[in-house]
Amino acid sequence: MTVVIAVMFTLVAAGAVVVVMTDDPARQAVTLSVFGVLLALLFLSVSAPDVALSQIGVGTAIVPLMVMLTVRKTRRRR
Amino acid sequence: MSRPVRLAMFGLAGGVTAVLLVLAAFALPGFGGSRHPYRDAAVPAAVRHATPNVISSINFDLRGLDTLGEETILLASVVGVVVLLRPAADERVREPRIGGRLLDGTRLFGYLFLPITTTIGLLTVAHGALTPGGGFQGGVVIGTGLHLLYVAGSYRALKRVRHLEVFEYGEALGAGAFACFGVATGLVSGAFLANVLPLGSFGDLFSSGSVLLLNCSVGIEVASGVMVLLAQFLAQDIEVEQAEGAKR
Amino acid sequence: MTVYPYLVAVFVFLVGAFGIVRSRNLIHAVVCLSVAQAGTYLLLVAVGFQWKAPPPVFGSPPTKPTLKVTDPLVQAMALTDVVVSGTVTALLLAIAVQVAKRQDMSDPNELAALRG
Numbered sequence: 001m002t003v004v005i006a007v008m009f010t011l012v013a014a015g016a017v018v019v020v021m022t023d024d025p026a027r028q029a030v031t032l033s034v035f036g037v038l039l040a041l042l043f044l045s046v047s048a049p050d051v052a053l054s055q056i057g058v059g060t061a062i063v064p065l066m067v068m069l070t071v072r073k074t075r076r077r078r
Numbered sequence: 079m080s081r082p083v084r085l086a087m088f089g090l091a092g093g094v095t096a097v098l099l100v101l102a103a104f105a106l107p108g109f110g111g112s113r114h115p116y117r118d119a120a121v122p123a124a125v126r127h128a129t130p131n132v133i134s135s136i137n138f139d140l141r142g143l144d145t146l147g148e149e150t151i152l153l154a155s156v157v158g159v160v161v162l163l164r165p166a167a168d169e170r171v172r173e174p175r176i177g178g179r180l181l182d183g184t185r186l187f188g189y190l191f192l193p194i195t196t197t198i199g200l201l202t203v204a205h206g207a208l209t210p211g212g213g214f215q216g217g218v219v220i221g222t223g224l225h226l227l228y229v230a231g232s233y234r235a236l237k238r239v240r241h242l243e244v245f246e247y248g249e250a251l252g253a254g255a256f257a258c259f260g261v262a263t264g265l266v267s268g269a270f271l272a273n274v275l276p277l278g279s280f281g282d283l284f285s286s287g288s289v290l291l292l293n294c295s296v297g298i299e300v301a302s303g304v305m306v307l308l309a310q311f312l313a314q315d316i317e318v319e320q321a322e323g324a325k326r
Numbered sequence: 327m328t329v330y331p332y333l334v335a336v337f338v339f340l341v342g343a344f345g346i347v348r349s350r351n352l353i354h355a356v357v358c359l360s361v362a363q364a365g366t367y368l369l370l371v372a373v374g375f376q377w378k379a380p381p382p383v384f385g386s387p388p389t390k391p392t393l394k395v396t397d398p399l400v401q402a403m404a405l406t407d408v409v410v411s412g413t414v415t416a417l418l419l420a421i422a423v424q425v426a427k428r429q430d431m432s433d434p435n436e437l438a439a440l441r442g
Contacts, residue, residue, distance in 0.1 A: 001377075001378070002327060005331070006327060006330065009330060009331050009334040009368075010334070012334065012338065012364075012368065013334045013337050013338060013341075016337070016338040016341045016342065016361050016364065016365075017341055019345075019357065019358075019361050020341050020342065020344065020345030020358050020361055021345075023350070023351075023354065025351055025353040025354050025357065028353075028354060028357050029357075032357055032360070032361075035361070035364070039364055039367070039368075042368075042371075043367075043371055043404075046371055046372070046375045046396065047375070047379060047380055047381040047395075047396045048371050048374070048381065048396060048401045048404070049210035049381050049383070050131075050133045050134075050210045050211065050212070050215065050381075050383075050401055050402075050405050051367065051371060051401050051404045051405045051408065053202070053210055053211055053215040053405075054214050054215045054218060054405045054408045054409050055367075055408050057215060057218030057219055057222060057409075058218055058408050058409055058411075058412035059360075059364075059408065059412075061218075061222045062218065062221075062222060062304060062307075062308070062412055062416075063360060063412050063415050063416075065308065065311075066307070066308070066311050066415070066416055066419050067353060067356075067357060067419065069311040069312060069314065069315045070311065070353055070419045070422055070423055071353060072315050073311075073314050073315050073423050073426070074353070074422065074423060074426035081348075084347060085347060085348060088343070088344065088347040088348075092340055092343060092344060092347075095340065096336065096340055099336040099339075099340075100333065100336060103329050103332035103333055103335075103336055104329055106329075106332055106373065107373075108328035108329070109327065109328050109329065109330070109331045109332065109372055109375060110327075110328070110375050110376055110377040111328075111376065112376055112394075114374065114376065114397040116397055116399040116400075117374070117382070117393070117395065117396075117397040117398060117399065118393055120382075120398050120399055121382065121391060121392075121393055121395065121398065122393075124398075125384075125391045130383060130384040130385030130388070130391075131382075131383045131384075131385055132382040132383065132384075132395070132398035133382060133383070133398045133401050133402045133405065135398075136398055136399055136402040137402045137405075137406060141402070144406075145406060148406045148407075148409075148410050151410050151413070151414065152409070152410050152413050155410075155413040155414050155416060155417040156413060156416075158417045158420070159413075159416050159417050159420040162417075162420040162421060162423070162424050163420050163423065163424075166427075205385070207385070208383075208385030209383060209385050210381065210383050214405060214406060214408075214409045215405070215409075217409075218409060218412075300409060303413060307413065307416045310420070311416075311419075311420075314423060
């Protein structure tokens with residue numbers, strides 16, 4: 001269990017770096033979604049299923065979708 | 079401020095913050111330790127109120143006032159998005175184009191999962207006092223799940239089924255019900271959002287007093303909020319465009 | 327292992343803040359802010375963790391309540407925060423849409439003054 005938790009925290013730290021270093025917001029929507037899944041798995045691994053549930057809904061679906069729609073809206077105008 | 083200057087500023091401020099936060103991290107009780115005074119107070123209180131999901135008990139019973147605050151932030155953000163993204167005077171709303179081909183597999187996936195996700199969402203809200211989940215998570219699942227109609231069918235199908243006014247009223251109703259319930263319990267018992275309803279027996283669906291009720295009101299608010307938010311962004315993307323000849 | 331999770335939380339928070347500072351795009355800045363917020367969830371959930379303790383939910387399957395569970399208070403804070411921060415992110419994205427419409431750009435470095 002210790003190993004699983006340590007690996008999850010490391011993955012989330014790496015995921016955060018990837019999301020921040022992705023410069024194109026359209027690609028960021030995808031990396032953010034993956035980061036959201038990693039966070040949810042981490043919450044599951046530290047016995048916080050309620051937090052994991054809300055993270056799956058918000059962090060992997062709604063926020064990336066809205067980022068994607070915002071990118072499309074602002075791109076088309078140029 | 080130019081970019082190099084700003085990065086240098088951040089290097090300085092971020093460095094100091096990092097040192098302070100790391101020092102603070104070493105002063106915290108060790109990760110995974112057994113000292114949790116809040117837990118020791120919250121678990122017996124939740125059990126006394128016949129709520130097996132202690133987290134729901136904290137959100138909707140023990141610390142209901144905080145949830146009212148969170149809900150108000152949610153309501154304010156949704157209203158802010160609606161105000162910011164309404165079509166401006168120099169924009170017009172056009173009919174969404176029909177077109178684009180959809181793989182049959184995608185359509186099947188969408189229609190198959192639409193009832194499943196909606197049911198899961200409703201169950202998550204209803205069983206919020208018993209199992210992991212509750213109004214916040216269930217509301218999100220319902221709000222996103224209904225957008226499978228967009229994935230499976232089309233924007234028009236989504237618009238036909240989704241009457242936005244219903245969800246705008248739902249948003250207000252959810253927040254209002256929470257606050258009114260708080261005032262009512264305040265008048266009855268003298269404490270805002272006190273759990274005055276019959277508690278029932280530990281582990282039953284209809285137990286835990288007001289937790290079930292407040293769970294549902296938050297579920298309605300969050301589901302409606304998600305629907306309204308996504309509707310605004312989708313409409314911006316698909317329908318609203320700059321009118322020709324409008325000057326910036 | 328006793329401080330590693332806290333250090334990861336600090337790291338994620340600072341990485342998000344760094345992303346906002348070096349950002350060349352408003353949408354990018356908003357996404358970086360949500361990464362910084364993730365750092366706060368990590369800290370909350372890490373503080374409430376206890377080794378070999380089950381989640382603070384006694385309903386599925388029905389179990390006898392014990393005190394040896396992960397801290398429900400911090401989890402309640404984190405879960406409401408996840409949902410509320412999602413809607414606040416939506417508000418910031420709406421502002422980004424509006425800035426792009428009115429000023430025809432999305433780089434915060436070019437943003438001098440807001441016009442109506």
